[in-house]
Amino acid sequence: MTRKLKKRLYKILIGAVLFAVAMWMDHACKVNFPNLLLYLAAYGVIGGDVVKKAVRNIAGGQIFDENFLMLIATVGAFLVGEYHEAVVVMLFYQVGEWFQSYAVGRSRKSIRELMDIRPDFARVLREGGENTVEPEEVKAGECILVRPGERIPLDGTVLEGSSSLDTKALTGESLPRDVMKGSEVISGCINGQGMLMIQVTKEFSQSTVSKILELVENAASQKAVTERFISRFARYYTPVVVILAVILAVLPPLIITLASAIQLLPPEADAAPGMWLYRALTFLVISCPCALVISVPLSFFGGLGGAGKAGILIKGSNFLEILSGADTIVCDKTGTLTKGNFAVTKTVAVGQNMSEEKLLLLSAYAECYSNHPIAVALREACKTPVDPDRVAQVEELPGYGVRAVLKNDGWEVALGDIWDGAAGTVPEILVGNETLMTQQGVAVEPGDSAGTVCHVAAGTQGGTADKVYLGYIVIEDQIKEEAAAAIEEWKAEGIKRIVMLTGDREEAAKEVAQKLGISEYRARLLPDQKVEAMEKLLEETEGKLIFVGDGMNDAPVLARVDIGIAMGGLGCDAAIEAADIVIMNDRLSKIAQALRISRKTLVIVKENIVFAIGVKVAVLGLAALGMASMWAAVFADVGVAFLAILNAMRAMHVSEGKKKG
Amino acid sequence: MKKVFILEDLDCAHCAALIEEEVGKLTGVSKSTVALLTQKLTVEVEDDKAAGLLGQVKKIVKKYEPDVEVLEK
Numbered sequence: 001m002t003r004k005l006k007k008r009l010y011k012i013l014i015g016a017v018l019f020a021v022a023m024w025m026d027h028a029c030k031v032n033f034p035n036l037l038l039y040l041a042a043y044g045v046i047g048g049d050v051v052k053k054a055v056r057n058i059a060g061g062q063i064f065d066e067n068f069l070m071l072i073a074t075v076g077a078f079l080v081g082e083y084h085e086a087v088v089v090m091l092f093y094q095v096g097e098w099f100q101s102y103a104v105g106r107s108r109k110s111i112r113e114l115m116d117i118r119p120d121f122a123r124v125l126r127e128g129g130e131n132t133v134e135p136e137e138v139k140a141g142e143c144i145l146v147r148p149g150e151r152i153p154l155d156g157t158v159l160e161g162s163s164s165l166d167t168k169a170l171t172g173e174s175l176p177r178d179v180m181k182g183s184e185v186i187s188g189c190i191n192g193q194g195m196l197m198i199q200v201t202k203e204f205s206q207s208t209v210s211k212i213l214e215l216v217e218n219a220a221s222q223k224a225v226t227e228r229f230i231s232r233f234a235r236y237y238t239p240v241v242v243i244l245a246v247i248l249a250v251l252p253p254l255i256i257t258l259a260s261a262i263q264l265l266p267p268e269a270d271a272a273p274g275m276w277l278y279r280a281l282t283f284l285v286i287s288c289p290c291a292l293v294i295s296v297p298l299s300f301f302g303g304l305g306g307a308g309k310a311g312i313l314i315k316g317s318n319f320l321e322i323l324s325g326a327d328t329i330v331c332d333k334t335g336t337l338t339k340g341n342f343a344v345t346k347t348v349a350v351g352q353n354m355s356e357e358k359l360l361l362l363s364a365y366a367e368c369y370s371n372h373p374i375a376v377a378l379r380e381a382c383k384t385p386v387d388p389d390r391v392a393q394v395e396e397l398p399g400y401g402v403r404a405v406l407k408n409d410g411w412e413v414a415l416g417d418i419w420d421g422a423a424g425t426v427p428e429i430l431v432g433n434e435t436l437m438t439q440q441g442v443a444v445e446p447g448d449s450a451g452t453v454c455h456v457a458a459g460t461q462g463g464t465a466d467k468v469y470l471g472y473i474v475i476e477d478q479i480k481e482e483a484a485a486a487i488e489e490w491k492a493e494g495i496k497r498i499v500m501l502t503g504d505r506e507e508a509a510k511e512v513a514q515k516l517g518i519s520e521y522r523a524r525l526l527p528d529q530k531v532e533a534m535e536k537l538l539e540e541t542e543g544k545l546i547f548v549g550d551g552m553n554d555a556p557v558l559a560r561v562d563i564g565i566a567m568g569g570l571g572c573d574a575a576i577e578a579a580d581i582v583i584m585n586d587r588l589s590k591i592a593q594a595l596r597i598s599r600k601t602l603v604i605v606k607e608n609i610v611f612a613i614g615v616k617v618a619v620l621g622l623a624a625l626g627m628a629s630m631w632a633a634v635f636a637d638v639g640v641a642f643l644a645i646l647n648a649m650r651a652m653h654v655s656e657g658k659k660k661g
Numbered sequence: 662m663k664k665v666f667i668l669e670d671l672d673c674a675h676c677a678a679l680i681e682e683e684v685g686k687l688t689g690v691s692k693s694t695v696a697l698l699t700q701k702l703t704v705e706v707e708d709d710k711a712a713g714l715l716g717q718v719k720k721i722v723k724k725y726e727p728d729v730e731v732l733e734k
Contacts, residue, residue, distance in 0.1 A: 218703075
């Protein structure tokens with residue numbers, strides 16, 4: 001509780017005591033005059049601030065200020081002799097306002113705690129010793145020490161030590177991440193068991209933690225359409241209610257007086273101006289749109305905070321709102337639905353002496369100097385470690401494959417009858433696509449059509465005979481294990497249309513789409529064709545369109561869609577900058593979770609709007625008919641605001657899995 | 662350029678909206694946003710008008726919420 005809040009609370013309590021004394025005196029000794037003084041004293045203690053603000057704002061030219069309206073309402077109540085009511089209304093109003101401030105403060109605090117990833121200190125190694133300093137003071141290039149259980153304060157590279165890091169605060173999932181000498185580490189993670197010495201690569205203001213915090217803080221400034229609507233509504237609501245109050249105070253008594261004057265009503269009909277004035281004053285008490293103005297942004301903020309805790313960074317309330325109306329997801333294939341790293345999925349050996357292991361070994365040797373993703377995949381698939389010294393010469397044939405000449409070094413074991421190991425002869429291996437094989441006069445078996453097919457052939461270097469075909473290896477990008485389940489979840493969340501875009505071959509696209517249950521795909525797209533395809537899809541979409549990519553080369557596409565989501569934001573600054581929503585880890589199911597959060601938040605926002613406006617209109621109606629006292633009006637004002645705030649806080653709580661039932 | 666001010670102890674939504682509106686009308690200011698929940702006022706302002714901004718903002722805030730402290734970030 002802040003000092004200001006405490007002070008307000010004391011004032012309310014003292015005022016309440018004075019009021020109780022006044023009530024008791026009223027009851028006990030029925031003397032009017034000193035009681036009025038007591039009531040006024042209680043009123044002054046409780047409502048002094050309101051009076052002060054009202055006077056000041058009137059001086060500043062603001063007529064429809066809530067303080068001023070409360071002042072008129074309560075002073076009016078005093079004038080019509082309702083001392084009791086005047087003080088109670090002021091008391092309730094202040095208690096309500098106090099609770100509102102308290103609740104907002106608490107919400108603000110708990111939402112901040114959700115994203116509590118700011119490191120408090122860094123142990124920097126300077127002048128031969130360990131110094132504990134603020135993370136901001138450490139420069140890039142310096143070395144820091146992180147003890148077990150501490151938060152990594154800055155991005156860097158591990159110089160010494162190994163450990164496993166807890167990334168829960170950043171990704172929402174407590175999957176440990178193993179690091180050792182040479183690993184890149186990201187600020188905000190919690191160090192596990194080992195002590196780490198880290199060389200800082202980025203200053204604090206540039207490190208991951210700062211970027212994420214900045215993003216979350218700024219998210220509150222990007223207002224949703226609903227929020228803007230509420231601001232506009234609030235601007236008109238108060239003046240309209242005040243004008244209605246004036247009409248209510250003046251018109252009915254006037255009509256009744258006139259009507260009895262021209263004998264439409266019996267002459268004894270009572271215009272009762274006091275009663276109408278009281279009703280009008282009641283109007284004034286309900287004239288503040290507080291409940292709406294406070295609870296709507298709070299709901300959005302709660303939603304953003306809850307999403308942040310789950311490892312989903314949303315850059316503004318507006319995106320939360322758009323997300324809730326999404327019915328189409330367009331996604332990239334490589335790196336989004338698939339892991340983006342290639343792996344061997346099938347090995348077919350041809351000939352009696354050839355085995356799958358031998359085929360992989362030979363191709364791994366042939367590709368041992370290459371950094372091409374396919375070469376990496378072949379080497380990874382080969383279980384025997386490769387010794388580059390056994391390779392004499394390698395020739396890369398871009399677009400076709402590779403030709404390698406091996407040293408005369410015991411290869412007859414692997415090659416069997418193709419090469420006999422005779423002195424002065426060495427084996428030559430070809431690894432490549434069908435075109436390469438055809439050029440070399442090697443007949444190939446038709447390979448599996450999805451994925452990339454690498455044919456392998458061998459012979460003796462300089463030999464006159466054709467190379468002998470040994471078989472083929474299929475290399476594919478792997479589909480993420482959870483992709484199929486995640487896409488089911490998207491559909492369950494009301495996504496009607498899912499389209500996959502890829503620059504890959506038709507066959508590869510078709511297979512991935514079929515495996516994942518995606519009915520539409522566009523293959524062989526060049527980057528500018530991707531944009532064109534996207535524009536066409538945007539035209540066809542009724543609701544909102546989400547694009548999901550890895551955030552790397554998607555900028556032109558991201559710029560055109562309603563919402564761009566980047567996957568795998570952890571450790572990828574480009575993705576954090578480019579997208580509207582960043583999923584910190586690689587999990588596609590997080591998109592379904594983001595959809596759930598957005599819809600829950602929007603439901604809460606609508607509940608609050610309907611509830612607050614509904615209660616106010618109802619009480620206004622009842623007050624006009626004389627069926628609601630000022631007490632009810634105060635409830636309509638501050639009670640509703642308080643309940644709406646409590647409701648708004650629900651947006652913060654995010655469930656992990658699917659909805660039950 | 663973008664300027665960020667912290668409005669300490671701001672907790673009145675209505676006042677936040679009024680502050681936002683009035684700061685937005687200052688000369689040289691093209692955009693003004695008050696985020697009640699982070700207690701931050703973000704202003705897009707022409708570079709040569711930025712120097713005097715703090716004083717003007719303080720004056721506006723004082724008018725609506727005299728207890729709120731304005732800090733430059």
